[in-house]
Amino acid sequence: MVKTIHLLGETWRAGTEKPARKDRKHLKALWVTYALVSALCWTLAIGLSLAWNANKINSEHRQLAILEARANFNKDQAFRHWATRHGGVYVPVTEHTPPNPNLSHIPERDIATPSGRKLTLMNPAYMMRQLMEDYDREYGITGHITSLKPIREENSPDQWETEALMSFEQGVEEAVELTEIKGEPYLRLMRPMVTEKGCLKCHGHQGYAAGDIRGGVSVSVPLRNYLAMDGREARTTAVDHGILWALGMAAIAFGSIHLGRNEKRRLQSEEKLRQNEKFLQTVIDGIAEPVMLIGSDYSVKLLNLAAMGDEDYTALDTPPRCFELSHDREVPCDGETHPCPLDQVGLTGKPVSVVHKHTHRDGSEHYFEILASPMYRNDGTVEGIIEVSRDITKRVTAERHLIKSLSEKEMLIKEIHHRTKNNLMVIQSLLRLQARQIRDDADKEMFKDSENRVRAMGMIHERLYRTGDLTTIDMSEYMNTLATTLFRSYRTEGSDITLNIDAEKMDLDIDAIIPCGLIVNELVTNALKYAFPQGGKGEIGVSLKDNGDGTCTLGVRDSGIGLPEGMDIHRTSSLGMQIITALCRQIDASLEVISKKGTEFRMTFGLKTSAPE
Secondary structure (H helix, E strand, O other), X not given: OOOOEEEEOOEEEEOOOOOXXXXXXXXXXXXXXXXXXXXXXXXXXXXXXXXXXXXXXXXXXXXXXXXHHHHHHHHHHHHHHHHHHOOOEEEEOOOOOOOOHHHOOOOOOEEEOOOOOEEEEEOHHHHHHHHHHHHHHHHOOEEEEEOOOOOOHHHOOOHHHHHHHHHHOOOOOOEEEEEEEOOEEEEEEEEXXXXXXXXXXXXHHHOOOOOOEEEEEEEEEEOHHHHHHHHHHHHHHHHHHHHHHHHHHHHHHHHHHHHHHHHHHHHHHHHHHHHHHHHHHHHHHOOOOOEEEEEOOOEEEEEOHHHHOOOOOOOOOOOOEHXXXXXXXXXXXXXXXXXXXXXXXXXXXXXXXXXXEEEOOOOOEEEEEEEEEEEEOOOOOEEEEEEEEEEXXXXXXXXXXXXXXXXXXXXXXXXXXXXXXXXXXXXXXXXXXXXXXXXXXXXHHHHHHHHHXXXXXXXXXXXXXXXXXXXXXXXXXXXXXXXXXHHHHHOOOOOEEEEEEEEOOOEEEHHHHHHHXXXXXXXXXXXXXXXXXXXXXXXXXXXXXXXXOOEEEEEEEEOOOOOOOOOOHHHOOOHHHHHHHHHHHHOOOEEEEEOOOOEEEEEEEEOOOOOOO
16 A cells, blocks of 8 residues: 655645545535525525514504504694683584583583573583594594593493503503404504593582593594505515515525536546645655655655655654654754755755765664755745755765775875976986086087976976876966076076066966976077077067967067078977977977067967866
8 A cells, every 4th residue: 555645734644545526416415405595594584574574564554553643632632621721612502512411510501692692511521522523524533532430421431441541540641452443443542631620610520639530532543544555565565575585596596506616616626636636646756765845844744655764654643843754853953964954945045955964773874965945935935845865875985985096096196296206306317417427518518408308397297296286287387487497507697688487377287288398498498598699688588378269379489699591490400499399299289480580489279177088
């Protein structure tokens, strides 16, 4: 079983098991459930709103009916108060208004005008009764004056009025009920009547005193028009709610379809993400080197099989930290032996490469090259690193052996140069000793020239021995020393010859150093010996220039008498010239000779930055 370890979000998960893919039936069931629940909730909300609005409409119309009843009651009371303040009124006796038998105890109930017209007294109750009867006929609003001690039988209260009158004596100020009168719906409102001083004229004999509740007035308002208004507004509200319900259901249907599509896309995205994760894990598992994704808290977010090794991390509840996994440490790496790549990437924000030395449990030492690249958050800060490590133990071992071998070879080459220089100095000394025994000046000069040639080569090996690079030397310093030595060797007393060295500081490889040194030795020697006869005055110059095109030019000039006319340096019997032309061929140099106001030799050859392999 292939084992992989993932950290998705903040959950550490191990193994190859993936979440089961949600099939189409489950997706359809989810969509249908969402649609039904949403439709049910919306229908319930619309039904509650419709019921609340219907109740509000009914309550408002009831309040309007109550206000109308109160208005009629207040009208009646205002009229009664007016009549009470005036002690009643006298009106002509008619069939509709006969003398009130209940006022027979009043002496002036009936009077006559000077013209003989008969008038009868109408007390406030008599006046209100007639007014209420007329108002009932005209507008359908019925009023009824009643009391628990009625004077007229017609004023006796019914059961509801009796209960209301009794409640008034308990402090209730108003009674309201919905009822039917002659098959029609009515609202009845009743309020108490308080005894005033003017009322005692007619009701004092009943034992009432001012301020007593002696009865009440009920007002019955027909509800036909209000119920019609209720119906119209209820229908309008129902239609509005129906339209709103239909729009909501359409929105739910659209939302459900959209949700289903989104859920399908989400499942497809999750499946694609799982496939990408599986592909990524397969890819990194196929990498032979250990690969880890490490967070800024040192926790390992992801690793491949090579990084897991033989350990089993599937039982861990939390991801291991990198220093625990790789180094068996309890604290992060630090120092020169174990520089932490995560810390270095966090400081620089750039990829880094470090080398760690690991000591395995068997005591063996292994070296790992760790390449760490930053992972960034959306805000540009470093979230962690991608770490790839490679076992370079064999390479480190080979490098150590190579360094040791190179060191040994370098010491050997230095010893060779040193011994070569010593041998050349021995040859130089032997030539000098041999020259002392020669009496012929020409032969002695030949030995001296050979001695200088050996010295020129010995100086080269001396500098190669002392320099850190065993294949190149600084030609500027070498030519200065060589020319100065030759100048001291050949310069005669009384001569006025100056030496001018113009050599750029450059390093030449060993294949060019010795030929150039011998060429300078031959040309400077010839100039000192032949260019200034009889101790003449003049100048000898040596130059070395980098041409900037991969070549350089070595020049030796003098301001002496110049070369003999018609002399061909390539066909001369002079050993020095033969040596010069041979050395030019050796370094593949072009030779140019200018004999004008002295003699100048120019040799141009290619530069090499290192010795040939």
